[in-house]
Amino acid sequence: MGAAGGWAVATTGAGLAQSLGAATGDRLDRDRAPAAVARNAAAVRVPVGTDIEGGHAAGPAGIGDTVRAVLAAGAVAVNIEGGSYEPGGVPPQAAAEQTARIAAAREATDAEGGPLFVNARVNACPRGGGGVDRALERAAAFRADRADGVVVPGAVAPETVKEPVAGVDGPLNVMVFPGALTVAEPAALGVTRIGAGAALARAARALVRRAARELLGRGPTGATTGS
Secondary structure, eight states: OTTTTOSOEEEOHHHHHHHTTOOTTTOSOTTTHHHHHHHHHHHOSSOEEEEOTTTSSSSHHHHHHHHHHHHHHTOSEEEEOOOOOSTTSOOOOOHHHHHHHHHHHHHHHHHHTOOOEEEEEOOOSTTTSSHHHHHHHHHHHHHHTTOSEEEOTTOOSHHHHHHHHHHOSSOEEEEOOTTSOOSHHHHHHTOOEEEOTTHHHHHHHHHHHHHHHHHHTTOOOGGGTTO
């Protein structure tokens, strides 16, 4: 991503967990995640952020330890999720629980004196359930607890991006992936940050599966031509 011209890179929570042998949905422990972040930060020359899912902690009290660990690993931004809609994952959290996690992350950042952009994920929008109004309510609560920006993954079409752009007081992050928005569309609407979520990790896994089938079948063909 850095070589392709990205101004910054960030690990996807799902991709990071799966690369370490854990399923997505707050199943990765804190001991393994920061070490992977440190390897990523050492490998590129652009700022590195990381999705820490729900904070790799059972509750707000443990978020500070996670934040200190990723700061030490070289991260300059974290994305904090509010639960998962994945089967078997941690259910979406109440807004009060999520705001407490954000506040704990900010307190730890301030105590360490390190610059860390805290991005809070709003799991409420047409795609995730709850509608735009609920998404805006949560975004306002998260910003009040000093989240630097918010992610609204359910805003996947121009008509569902316009209201968060107008209603969120602060930087807005949306997802771009096949079948949803292009990069140019959210930028034109006023979005300040975009992400691909787990799309690149899924694409990499799909390529490996296809290459493996070819190798175990008639031999390497198209899936390995770019190697």
